[in-house]
Amino acid sequence: xxxxxxxxxxxxxxxxxxxxxxxxxxxxxxxxxxxxxxxxxxxxxxxxxxxxxxxxxxxxxxxxxxxxxxxxxxxxxxxxxxxxxxxxxxxxxxxxxxxxxxxxxxxxxxxxxxxxxxxxxxxxxxxxxxxxxxxxxxxxxxxxxxxxxxxxxxxxxxxxxxxxxxxxxxxxxxxxxxxxxxxxxxxxxxxxxxxxxxxxxxxxxxxxxxxxxxxxxxxxxxxxxxxxxxxxxxxxxxxxxxxxxxxxxxxxxxxxxxxxxxxxxxxxxxxxxxxxxxxxxxxxxxxxxxxxxxxxxxxxxxxxxxxxxxxxxxxxxxxxxxxxxxxxxxxxxxxxxxxxxxxxxxxxxxxxxxxxxxxxxxxxxxxxxxxxxxxxxxxxxxxxxxxxxxxxxxxxxxxxxxxxxxxxxxxxxxxxxxxxxxxxxxxxxxxxxxxxxxxxxxxxxxxxxxxxxxxxxxxxxxxxxxxxxxxxxxxxxxxxxxxxxxxxxxxxxxxxxxxxxxxxxxxxxxxxxxxxxxxxxxxxxxxxxxxxxxxxxxxxxxxxxxxxxxxxxxxxxxxxxxxxxxxxxxxxxxxxxxxxxxxxxxxxxxxxxxxxxxxxxxxxxxxxxxxxxxxxxxxxxxxxxxxxxxxxxxxxxxxxxxxxxxxxxxxxxxxxxxxxxxxxxxxxxxxxxxxxxxxxxxxxxxxxxxxxxxxxxxxxxxxxxx
Numbered sequence: 097x098x099x100x101x102x103x104x105x106x107x108x109x110x111x112x113x114x115x116x117x118x119x120x121x122x123x124x125x126x127x128x129x130x131x132x133x134x135x136x137x138x139x140x141x142x143x144x145x146x147x148x149x150x151x152x153x154x155x156x157x158x159x160x161x162x163x164x165x166x167x168x169x170x171x172x173x174x175x176x177x178x179x180x181x182x183x184x185x186x187x188x189x190x191x192x193x194x195x196x197x198x199x200x201x202x203x204x205x206x207x208x209x210x211x212x213x214x215x216x217x218x219x220x221x222x223x224x225x226x227x228x229x230x231x232x233x234x235x236x237x238x239x240x241x242x243x244x245x246x247x248x249x250x251x252x253x254x255x256x257x258x259x260x261x262x263x264x265x266x267x268x269x270x271x272x273x274x275x276x277x278x279x280x281x282x283x284x285x286x287x288x289x290x291x292x293x294x295x296x297x298x299x300x301x302x303x304x305x306x307x308x309x310x311x312x313x314x315x316x317x318x319x320x321x322x323x324x325x326x327x328x329x330x331x332x333x334x335x336x337x338x339x340x341x342x343x344x345x346x347x348x349x350x351x352x353x354x355x356x357x358x359x360x361x362x363x364x365x366x367x368x369x370x371x372x373x374x375x376x377x378x379x380x381x382x383x384x385x386x387x388x389x390x391x392x393x394x395x396x397x398x399x400x401x402x403x404x405x406x407x408x409x410x411x412x413x414x415x416x417x418x419x420x421x422x423x424x425x426x427x428x429x430x431x432x433x434x435x436x437x438x439x440x441x442x443x444x445x446x447x448x449x450x451x452x453x454x455x456x457x458x459x460x461x462x463x464x465x466x467x468x469x470x471x472x473x474x475x476x477x478x479x480x481x482x483x484x485x486x487x488x489x490x491x492x493x494x495x496x497x498x499x500x501x502x503x504x505x506x507x508x509x510x511x512x513x514x515x516x517x518x519x520x521x522x523x524x525x526x527x528x529x530x531x532x533x534x535x536x537x538x539x540x541x542x543x544x545x546x547x548x549x550x551x552x553x554x555x556x557x558x559x560x561x562x563x564x565x566x567x568x569x570x571x572x573x574x575x576x577x578x579x580x581x582x583x584x585x586x587x588x589x590x591x592x593x594x595x596x597x598x599x600x601x602x603x604x605x606x607x608x609x610x611x612x613x614x615x616x617x618x619x620x621x622x623x624x625x626x627x628x629x630x631x632x633x634x635x636x637x638x639x640x641x642x643x644x645x646x647x648x649x650x651x652x653x654x655x656x657x658x659x660x661x662x663x664x665x666x667x668x669x670x671x672x673x674x675x676x677x678x679x680x681x682x683x684x685x686x687x688x689x690x691x692x693x694x695x696x697x698x699x700x701x702x703x704x705x706x707x708x709x710x711x712x713x714x715x716x717x718x719x720x721x722x723x724x725x726x727x728x729x730x731x732x733x734x735x736x737x738x739x740x741x742x743x744x745x746x747x748x749x750x751x752x753x754x755x756x757x758x759x760x761x762x763x764x765x766x767x768x769x770x771x772x773x774x775x776x777x778x779x780x781x782x783x784x785x786x787x788x789x790x791x792x793x794x795x796x797x798x799x800x801x802x
Contacts, residue, residue: 260335
């Protein structure tokens with residue numbers, strides 16, 4: 097009992113402000129500083145008044161926290177401390193011994209067993225009387241039952257905690273939306289008043305009319321967002337409280353409480369609270385004022401950029417020197433096509449490799465919510481299509497665009513990042529002369545073609561193949577010159593060149609079919625047109641093994657559910673499906689409980705004529721994941737910061753990073769040299785949160801089709 101009291105004292109101490117040592121309360125909330133230290137609102141108010149300037153220096157570590165509008169209320173509340181305090185009050189006076197009493201309600205005997213089918217705890221009499229049918233009742237020890245429930249509750253807690261992360265993100269989005277809308281309101285109001293000042297004697301009545309309309313719009317929008325914020329905050333508070341309680345129950349290891357909290361968590365998980373996407377926008381446009389002027393017209397856009405779409409073949413592929421087209425359609429919060437003059441659709445097509453010109457586009461406003469986009473590329477390679485409505489990206493923007501080489505086009509343009517020039521030797525190979533050249537374009541640098549039946553990798557790393565990286569190449573040195581030089585064994589020690597392409601650093605990556613003098617090639621100096629060229633041998637790339645448990649499912653119906661897809665795959669695999677993750681464009685990733693016979697599985701699915709929900713799914717094996725998706729990054733977090741963090745074994749569990757690919761302001765894909773690093777990084781996130789620049793990050797395995 098003394099031990100329990102000591103624990104209670106420790107908990108109470110954690111709920112006290114370290115400065116004034118007063119317990120946190122409703123009127124004196126715990127507030128979190130940027131450094132994650134927590135103090136009561138009263139102390140922080142006094143600290144702010146004492147120092148002034150709207151900035152707080154943490155009493156513990158001296159890290160500066162900006163305090164917007166000199167208002168402590170703007171700082172985030174430590175919900176964990178607040179909810180733990182409420183929980184402590186609610187349980188004050190309870191006898192710990194009585195809480196741990198574990199007797200069968202019917203027979204008043206000690207609980208010793210657990211029935212898996214009935215999901216209840218039972219005593220020895222229950223086993224003999226009500227649960228003796230072994231066909232309908234599987235009895236295990238109470239300890240084993242507790243372990244089962246602990247696993248279930250732990251999984252549900254993870255779901256709840258993941259949902260709280262999404263809720264916080266939704267709250268931030270709503271607040272940003274309101275701030276942006278109110279900024280537009282303020283700007284429009286200012287422009288209205290400026291116009292009114294110029295013609296005050298003529299337009300006073302109209303000025304009042306328009307400002308009142310703006311005030312009504314502000315009020316309507318604030319009401320909607322306030323209601324949504326109230327729902328989200330209530331949901332967040334429920335989930336945080338339940339999560340705190342669940343963690344405490346897990347520590348007590350009480351199976352009855354685990355069963356109860358599992359039901360609470362189920363209800364919270366099933367209760368969907370998604371903010372309505374009704375975010376109007378507006379802009380005030382003053383007219384030139386003739387004698388019979390009006391004050392202007394207030395344009396309000398109901399377009400939701402994140403729901404607006406782009407469609408058409410020209411969005412993802414095209415051909416050099418040929419016109420391509422696609423269409424942008426603006427949508428409102430309900431998914432209906434909408435139109436406003438202030439939507440300002442901007443389309444940019446940029447090359448992913450330096451030295452290749454961007455593509456000019458023509459955007460035609462069709463005045464009905466559709467915008468026709470056309471372009472004629474002069475170069476081929478990989479490009480990025482960025483589409484924005486009112487400076488916000490539309491759904492799935494940016495897009496990958498591949499422009500294929502047009503044989504009719506006379507000029508050969510340098511290959512892009514994902515293009516490789518393959519050389520087929522003939523008796524005469526001269527710059528500008530007819531050459532046999534083909535282009536190999538991959539959609540993804542790390543993608544692997546597994547063939548029709550998901551076979552093995554195509555092996556490019558044969559023992560007799562030598563690949564070098566040549567650096568120091570200036571723009572005056574063409575690909576032809578490089579090929580001719582390195583095929584001249586007397587000058588370079590090289591031999592027949594089979595492939596050449598350029599990496600992101602502008603270095604030439606050259607693969608030889610045959611090398612005459614390897615020592616001369618790697619150790620002697622090389623000079624082309626007076627420019628010294630450095631040559632190093634590229635180490636053979638590590639082969640990533642195929643994932644023994646995961647399979648990529650393509651071409652499924654939009655109505656396909658997880659259970660439906662699981663049952664379909666289990667029928668052919670004869671192995672249980674543990675989880676299904678749905679991705680974009682009718683893709684999914686299925687995870688099996690054990691390793692299936694993939695050859696038989698792929699064969700049987702391809703042979704199946706019935707299909708699934710009217711569609712014929714296609715299966716493809718995937719390599720073991722070697723990259724992670726990092727979500728929750730701050731805008732100021734640079735790629736080098738992310739790189740260094742995930743190479744720090746002590747902090748992240750990671751090791752050597754190949755590259756960091758920023759796909760959104762708050763998201764990045766981190767590629768590792770060794771695929772086993774992914775599991776180490778994920779495992780660490782289960783124990784300690786990943787934090788960069790003060791932001792708590794969510795880390796998951798990354799598959800492009802998800």
